[in-house]
Amino acid sequence: VEVTESDPAPTIAPSTSTTSTTPPAIGVSCDVPATAWERPGTLTVAISEVEEEAWPNGSYESVMTGELAAVLGFEEEEVALISIPHLGAVQPDAAWNYDVAVQTATISRGRDEVVDFSDGYLRLDQFLLATEGSPLFAAESLSQLRDATLGVFPSAEYSVFYAVERVQPATDPIALPDDGTAPAQLADGVADGVVMDLVASDWIRRQPGWEELEVVAKLPRFDDELDESEPVGEQGSELAGPEELGLVFQEGSELVDCFNDGLAVLRDSGRLEELAAAWYPDEFEASILGP
Numbered sequence: 317v318e319v320t321e322s323d324p325a326p327t328i329a330p331s332t333s334t335t336s337t338t339p340p341a342i343g344v345s346c347d348v349p350a351t352a353w354e355r356p357g358t359l360t361v362a363i364s365e366v367e368e369e370a371w372p373n374g375s376y377e378s379v380m381t382g383e384l385a386a387v388l389g390f391e392e393e394e395v396a397l398i399s400i401p402h403l404g405a406v407q408p409d410a411a412w413n414y415d416v417a418v419q420t421a422t423i424s425r426g427r428d429e430v431v432d433f434s435d436g437y438l439r440l441d442q443f444l445l446a447t448e449g450s451p452l453f454a455a456e457s458l459s460q461l462r463d464a465t466l467g468v469f470p471s472a473e474y475s476v477f478y479a480v481e482r483v484q485p486a487t488d489p490i491a492l493p494d495d496g497t498a499p500a501q502l503a504d505g506v507a508d509g510v511v512m513d514l515v516a517s518d519w520i521r522r523q524p525g526w527e528e529l530e531v532v533a534k535l536p537r538f539d540d541e542l543d544e545s546e547p548v549g550e551q552g553s554e555l556a557g558p559e560e561l562g563l564v565f566q567e568g569s570e571l572v573d574c575f576n577d578g579l580a581v582l583r584d585s586g587r588l589e590e591l592a593a594a595w596y597p598d599e600f601e602a603s604i605l606g607p
Contacts, residue, residue, distance in 0.1 A: 346389070358396050361398070362399070363397055365401060367399075367419075376591060380588070384578045387582065400417070408430045410430075410566075422440070433562035434563035434564075435580070437562065444532040446529070447502065447528045452509045452532050466511055467502065467506070475516075479511040500525075510529070530598075
């Protein structure tokens with residue numbers, strides 16, 4: 317199993333409904349030429365092939381996209397879906413036959429060189445996970461994690477950054493393998509806990525072998541300490557500032573501002589946060605560790 321902050325896995329539907337609150341009725345007018353759309357009168361959305369099955373039954377992205385489309389004035393039957401490889405939209409050679417891609421894509425300066433992103437629609441906070449009975453559940457502050465051995469996936473750049481620079485443990489975090497053997501290593505006590513982002517935390521606890529992991533706490537944010545001139549990670553993604561997921565557009569798309577206005581309606585009404593809390597209840601209910 318490979319879990320990457322830059323490539324978080326698709327979310328799946330929660331056990332409870334997210335439709336109890338009526339979405340905002342405020343509309344946003346997209347004042348763009350008809351040629352800005354792939355098919356005028358239709359919103360063409362690219363989703364990941366691995367999301368196809370979950371999308372019709374409800375996923376965080378599908379509900380958010382449906383409500384955003386409504387805010388932009390599209391009826392349900394005016395939204396067309398096409399499937400592409402996961403994160404295919406952020407590749408330099410992407411074939412753009414759609415208006416927007418919804419692919420749990422992390423906004424990064426590296427990717428922004430080949431595509432345009434919307435404003436963030438989901439903040440990827442960092443979480444500490446451990447198995448039941450771990451002494452980490454007694455921790456109330458980062459200082460109480462100093463002597464812990466933390467596990468991270470090396471490709472999860474922000475998790476590595478937080479585990480090393482924010483927790484500042486006495487011993488370096490353990491690099492967990494992505495070949496499926498990490499659960500056994502945790503069971504053997506190789507690491508006391510794992511640092512993961514919001515989407516990865518929810519996703520991995522649904523995978524075979526990881527069911528025993530529980531959310532211990534949320535790590536505090538350090539936005540004011542992140543120097544945007546310094547990239548985070550070594551893979552060239554150049555993450556800086558808060559880590560967020562964004563909608564993906566072809567570079568130079570005239571639709572970005574319009575979609576940002578629509579996201580602002582959902583954000584300002586509290587709807588984006590409400591949806592996230594419904595899909596990630598364990599993470600949203602977790603306590604925040606002190607300094």
